[in-house]
Amino acid sequence: xxxxLMIYILSFTIISSTAFCMGFVDVTDQxxxxxxxxxxxxxxxxxxxxxxxxxxxxxxxxxxLYHNNGDGTYKDVTDALGISFVGDGVGVVFGDYNxxxxxDLYVPVNDGRDVFFQNEGGKLxxxxxxxxxxxxxxRARSAAFADFDKDGFIDVYVVNENxxxxxxxxxxGRFFEDVxxxxxxxxxxxxxxxxxxxxxxxxxxxxFVTNKEATNVLFRNDGVGFKDVMKISGLGExxxxxxxxxxxxxxxxxxDLCFGGNGxxxxxxxxxxxxxxxxxxxxxxxxxxxxxxxxFxxxxxxxxLDLYLAVWxxxxxLYENNGDGTFTxxxxxxGMGAFGNSWSAIxGDYNxxxxxxIYTSFTTRSNVLYENISNANNWIKVKVVGSMSNRDAIGTxxxxxxxxxxxxxxxxxxxxxxxxxxxxxxxxxGENTKANILExxxxxxxSIKLKDIQSNYLIVLEENLLAVETPCVKYPLSNDKKTLxxxxxxxxxxxxxxxPETWIPYQLAQLSDVEILIYNSTGRLVKTLRPGTKNPGYxxxxxxxxxxxxxxxxxETVSSxxxxxxxxxxxGVDIKKMILKx
Numbered sequence: 001x002x003x004x005l006m007i008y009i010l011s012f013t014i015i016s017s018t019a020f021c022m023g024f025v026d027v028t029d030q031x032x033x034x035x036x037x038x039x040x041x042x043x044x045x046x047x048x049x050x051x052x053x054x055x056x057x058x059x060x061x062x063x064x065l066y067h068n069n070g071d072g073t074y075k076d077v078t079d080a081l082g083i084s085f086v087g088d089g090v091g092v093v094f095g096d097y098n099x100x101x102x103x104d105l106y107v108p109v110n111d112g113r114d115v116f117f118q119n120e121g122g123k124l125x126x127x128x129x130x131x132x133x134x135x136x137x138x139r140a141r142s143a144a145f146a147d148f149d150k151d152g153f154i155d156v157y158v159v160n161e162n163x164x165x166x167x168x169x170x171x172x173g174r175f176f177e178d179v180x181x182x183x184x185x186x187x188x189x190x191x192x193x194x195x196x197x198x199x200x201x202x203x204x205x206x207x208f209v210t211n212k213e214a215t216n217v218l219f220r221n222d223g224v225g226f227k228d229v230m231k232i233s234g235l236g237e238x239x240x241x242x243x244x245x246x247x248x249x250x251x252x253x254x255x256d257l258c259f260g261g262n263g264x265x266x267x268x269x270x271x272x273x274x275x276x277x278x279x280x281x282x283x284x285x286x287x288x289x290x291x292x293x294x295x296f297x298x299x300x301x302x303x304x305l306d307l308y309l310a311v312w313x314x315x316x317x318l319y320e321n322n323g324d325g326t327f328t329x330x331x332x333x334x335g336m337g338a339f340g341n342s343w344s345a346i347x348g349d350y351n352x353x354x355x356x357x358i359y360t361s362f363t364t365r366s367n368v369l370y371e372n373i374s375n376a377n378n379w380i381k382v383k384v385v386g387s388m389s390n391r392d393a394i395g396t397x398x399x400x401x402x403x404x405x406x407x408x409x410x411x412x413x414x415x416x417x418x419x420x421x422x423x424x425x426x427x428x429x430g431e432n433t434k435a436n437i438l439e440x441x442x443x444x445x446x447s448i449k450l451k452d453i454q455s456n457y458l459i460v461l462e463e464n465l466l467a468v469e470t471p472c473v474k475y476p477l478s479n480d481k482k483t484l485x486x487x488x489x490x491x492x493x494x495x496x497x498x499x500p501e502t503w504i505p506y507q508l509a510q511l512s513d514v515e516i517l518i519y520n521s522t523g524r525l526v527k528t529l530r531p532g533t534k535n536p537g538y539x540x541x542x543x544x545x546x547x548x549x550x551x552x553x554x555x556e557t558v559s560s561x562x563x564x565x566x567x568x569x570x571x572g573v574d575i576k577k578m579i580l581k582x
Contacts, residue, residue, distance in 0.1 A: 289314020
């Protein structure tokens, strides 16, 4: 394996080799995640980075954040973590806007102003809506994060029903600015949903927007702006749409598109030339309801993506991918098929047993968590982390090849209808015990290949230009200054970007010899700073943090550009990106 990448592997329980049968069981009551009132958008996320999928439910009269206890149950921590606002939340999307290692929260609000919460180390969510300059009083329906300009900070697109949609550009993790007009994505639907995905394989995220009683819109990202290509895309005139998702259902290396509208489900095959072809009938897909919101997942771990449809005013449906371009309705055999007004559904392995589970929200009954009890095929999970790219690695493309079959996935933040699937990528590999090649390409363009990947493991890959040996979880400073840090790691460098000097704060969990190494973007060592042996504690002020004046070992001022700061201690290393601007 390359030394230019953080790689560590976590083992889960290996699934036994018994006869396969796709199956699910309703575990809503025993897990305690029924929701309350009218539930809308939902999200599988790990807000406290403890390795377990937590669950967020956007509801009326109030939203709910459920913490995963790790024993098959969840706990409502909404009030304890400070999540409260006035309004009717209709969607949800999580993303680390300031690259501090913790997922922040954007809530689109139906009756009131949208709310943005900053995650304070997984222990508190603080309302920073005004501070980050989010100001959307319209009737919002959904939102999705993506780094559309690939500057290393995630941006957010917001869909409104009674006003123009908004594209907020993230300015260096400090605040957002409205660039809707500049980027040519001004659109008044009335809107319902939005998803990002690189459908033309040119390396940047494109945008699909669904509308109520109006034609949907496909915006192609040309690198300097967006172009409305709906009329030439072949996507048809379907309106009254809700949820949508990009996914490569036929493993041909291109993202296809599935969405609901006009009492139908639509599956469009990507023709590899910027256009799509309606293959819904050939794929044998249909619904008995007004509209639907899709989520894909390889629920049987056989190497292709299956499809679950959350249906409004009808029965939700599970389709198994036959691997030949067609699907089979296995809803009844799988033990699913709840009736009601289902708003959205998400996929993720909530109990870390290797089976992709499904959570569905309803407006007329309790929500449902379906545990996947399929028990035969093998799998590989991948969690990617960005350094030059955004910390969430949103927009990263993964490609897994197993015995001649290649699957692709993209890391996204915003799927279905105002909802969010787990960002941990899962590949099913059937009876194979390993995959041949895993290729990962971050939005920065950095790409790596791994060979002979063993099955039934979670692999965590961090995009670093420098060798990093030990992962470092970021923790917030305690209000009690006498409390010692839990980990040794870098804090946020300030100022950053800088000219010509900056301070490098850090924290130590134990007595340690400390070195700070500055590298340029090619991996060349520029400067070594040696604070010496330090006691456990926080070194965060200008008095005790490490100071760098922007010079090299010879005292010469270095040029503008991207630099990397590496903290070396007795119990590990950590790295942060810095930008010198003149």
